[in-house]
Amino acid sequence: MKLRRDPFQAIADPTRRAILVLLAAQTMSAGAIANNFDAARPTISKHLTVLSECDLIDSNQQGREIFYELKVDNMKKIDQWLEQFRKIWEDRFENLDNYLSQIQNKKK
Amino acid sequence: MKLRRDPFQAIADPTRRAILVLLAAQTMSAGAIANNFDAARPTISKHLTVLSECDLIDSNQQGREIFYELKVDNMKKIDQWLEQFRKIWEDRFENLDNYLSQIQNKKK
DNA sequence: TATATATGTAGCTATTTAGCTACGCAAATG
DNA sequence: CATTTGCGTAGCTAAATAGCTACATATATA
Numbered sequence: 001m002k003l004r005r006d007p008f009q010a011i012a013d014p015t016r017r018a019i020l021v022l023l024a025a026q027t028m029s030a031g032a033i034a035n036n037f038d039a040a041r042p043t044i045s046k047h048l049t050v051l052s053e054c055d056l057i058d059s060n061q062q063g064r065e066i067f068y069e070l071k072v073d074n075m076k077k078i079d080q081w082l083e084q085f086r087k088i089w090e091d092r093f094e095n096l097d098n099y100l101s102q103i104q105n106k107k108k
Numbered sequence: 109m110k111l112r113r114d115p116f117q118a119i120a121d122p123t124r125r126a127i128l129v130l131l132a133a134q135t136m137s138a139g140a141i142a143n144n145f146d147a148a149r150p151t152i153s154k155h156l157t158v159l160s161e162c163d164l165i166d167s168n169q170q171g172r173e174i175f176y177e178l179k180v181d182n183m184k185k186i187d188q189w190l191e192q193f194r195k196i197w198e199d200r201f202e203n204l205d206n207y208l209s210q211i212q213n214k215k216k
Numbered sequence: 217t218a219t220a221t222a223t224g225t226a227g228c229t230a231t232t233t234a235g236c237t238a239c240g241c242a243a244a245t246g
Numbered sequence: 247c248a249t250t251t252g253c254g255t256a257g258c259t260a261a262a263t264a265g266c267t268a269c270a271t272a273t274a275t276a
Contacts, residue, residue, distance in 0.1 A: 002234095003262070004120070012112070012120035013264080017189070024192055030223060043265055045224060050263095064222050064273040072197045079190055081125070084132055086187065089180045109231050109264055121234080138253055151235055153254060158233095172243040172252050 007074045008081075010054035015039065016047050023057060023070040030066050115182045116189075118162035123147065124155050131165060131178040138174050 011017050019033055034044040048068060051057045058069045119125050127141060142152040156176060159165045166177045 004122070008120050008122075008125070011189075012116050014112070014116075015264085017116070021192065024196060031221090034223095039264090040266060041222095042224075042267085046264075049224085061223095066223065070193075070196070072193055072200070075190070075193045076197060078186070079194065081119075082183070082187055082190070084129065085178075085180055085183045088132060088178070089184060092180065111232075123234085139251090142253095147234090148236060149252090150237085150254075154234075157254085169253095174253065 005050075005053045005055075007054055007056060007077050010051055010056050011078065013047070013050075015044070016051055019044070019047060019051065020056065020070065020075075023068060027067050027069040030068065033068065113158075113161045113163075115162055115164060115185050118159055118164050119186065121155070121158075123152070124159055127152070127155060127159065128164065128178065128183075131176060135175050135177045138176065141176065 011020070015037060018036070022028060022033060022036060030045060030048060031041070033048070034041045037044055048057065048059070051068075052059060055074045056071055058071050059066050060069070061067075119128070123145060126144070130136060130141060130144060138153060138156060139149070141156070142149045145152055156165065156167070159176075160167060163182045164179055166179050167174050168177070169175075
């Protein structure tokens with residue numbers, strides 16, 4: 001193996017996905033984030049480190065608190081990768097659509 | 109930890125992502141898939157097992173060959189999860205758009 | 217200034233992962 | 247019917263992961 005630090009790796013963990021969802025709503029301090037989970041605070045701290053390394057969040061200190069903010073740009077890479085599959089399921093939907101139209105026409 | 113068998117886990121590995129891309133184009137036999145990679149054939153076989161467990165591919169045997177086919181439906185789960193973030197970057201794009209319009213107007 | 221608070225780091229463990237070689241088995245072929 | 251071919255499984259290893267407790271450090275507060 002090899003340490004993978006990319007958005008795909010980042011979202012593989014459900015806790016990290018939940019953190020990202022939290023940060024999608026608002027910027028939050030490390031402690032505030034951790035309060036949303038059962039896991040120990042250092043565990044969440046580590047997840048935040050991973051998310052930073054995967055370049056999905058930014059941090060900035062304010063006093064003794066550290067605020068984390070979503071960096072939406074790298075999220076788009078997942079979206080872009082999905083593009084090629086999206087075409088397939090849209091095609092299938094179209095096919096289903098056509099099929100349903102055909103049934104409709106036969107009825108007429 | 110706990111064995112995670114979901115589409116997010118499936119696409120965390122780059123080899124598995126590449127397999128999915130291959131299968132997006134066409135159904136392929138296990139051997140044909142393996143030929144596209146440097147990894148040993150059993151390694152690819154294991155990735156195929158994981159992808160099956162994550163419910164992203166289907167297999168059916170034809171003679172001594174086993175053909176694998178993309179199951180696009182579970183891919184959509186990733187797409188659906190991304191939805192909430194897509195809103196954010198679309199908003200930002202709109203904001204940029206508005207900003208650019210304002211500049212345009214000022215020039216006029 | 218002593219204390220409380222916010223947060224990261226060190227260091228450990230159990231589990232999972234990705235990879236390999238060796239092997240087994242069923243289907244096709246000579 | 248012996249052999250080749252296609253493919254999964256067993257069993258191993260090194261590395262990564264996710265989790266924890268204990269500790270260090272810096273900032274705020276009494």
